[in-house]
Amino acid sequence: MRRCEWQSLFPYLLMTGALLAAVILAPVLAPCDPYAQDLSAALLPPSATYLLGTDSYGRDVFSRVLVGAQTTLGATLVLVAAAAVFGCVAGAAAGFCSGWVRTAIMRAADVFLAFPALVFAVALAGVLGGGLFHAALALAAMSWPKYARLACALTRSLCAMPFLAAARMAGAGRMCILWYHVLPNIGGPLLVTAALDIGTASMELAGLSFLGLGATPPTAEWGAMMANGRSLLQTAPWVILAPGAALFLSVAVFNLLGDAMRDALDTRCDQ
Template sequence: MSWMKNGLLPYLVLAGLLLAVAVFAPFLTPMDPYEQNLAIALAPPDATHLLGTDRYGRDLLSRVIMGSQTTLCASLGLLVFISVFGSLIGVLCGYHGGRLDTVLMRISDVFLAFPEMVFAIAVAGALGGGLTSAAFALALIGWPKYARVARGLVLPMRTAPFIEAARMAGLGTPRILFDHVVPNIAGPVLVTAALNVGTIIMELAGLSFLGLGAMPPTAEWGAMMNNGRSMLQTAPWVILAPGVAIFLAVAVFNLLGDKLRDVLDVRSK
């Protein structure tokens, strides 16, 4: 099978392990990630606390594991929403054209005109911060990418012979879109989404690092890095633990996206 020949399986396994850790995080933490013990604050890694403790004496390994649930689940949930919403907008615009296409594409141009993080910081800040505000800000700036991809794929397809045949057979627009158009654009959209996972993880963690995402005491990788940035020289493990977790998650999903592109994107073959 092509997915085995392209070496996709190892990255699927790694991504699956990350997701499993995120889903079952409450059952995998060796200690309570929110329990404070100032007597062991900033303790270095040892046999009891494998990654050390933070300034409040909380076990960092437990907080990194619990943080995977917040960071990864929020990022993937956001990705699913913007990819589905943006793709549906692109399909409608590409298939119908006309005024609908003009209005919605000009709206997407407005969002694309702003640098992503600058816009997200402004929106999240105006909404008062918090994980929900950060996700909403990233959703506003993220959907146009998928709308553009889907529209570009649908434009040449709407005059294709198999679409004309479906119309002549008496199929309505909804059935044509969901039975014939959507399946034909699913591969490239999935590749785009897979390549975008790492970016969303970094952007969501970045907003939390700036104090505009997850709020204390929620265990979230970006917020944990923000909490430990002043102790980089005195207690580097406080910031290195969540930083390495972000690096590994982004690397795994980026490599997975590259492999999925090799398997699914026929334009690259």
């Protein structure tokens, strides 16, 4: 008897849910005001009062890491969702249609793929003037082609399926077939790609902030926090290690979730 491992998703969904709950409840969970400065408490090591110590302005690092999760992961989820939706719709339209529509969409994707991804994001974010919104927009612009190409390939493979021919014979129009028959059937691989992309996008967004092209001070954001504490690595390492560890943990959780989803959706189930 064949058995698919959907049960293996539960622990990863639990970890992801706990991470997202911490993101949503960050202002409630934070023991201190993440923006309150107290120079008399600057660079205190981790203790019972300050679980992850304080930074050079006396701000509680633990509170800033929690609130920074909202900034980093919140912006990451929005940009990945935007890139995935736009790329999925564009790719499905290219795969379902033919002629100039497919050519125009795929050549536009090729133009974006012709540039080194992170270099293109740095250049675009710099041209737009920096800031978290512009950094997220630059990363979304470089991310959508992968979804478009995958959606196009999956859609073209579906076009020969009997249920699409039956839908055409029933009188369904192109838009109806695209929205109600094509997109729901290509969602699995695209969802796995998006889950795996969250970890990469969060690192890239933090990297842009680290370079000064993302979140600006005093915003609590993991990349900006690491940039502000890079000169304190030897004297107060907790200032940079705390947001780095939070970023590592979040990337690992979403990567594990993506791998588990890919295994669960794999048609080659265990005997």
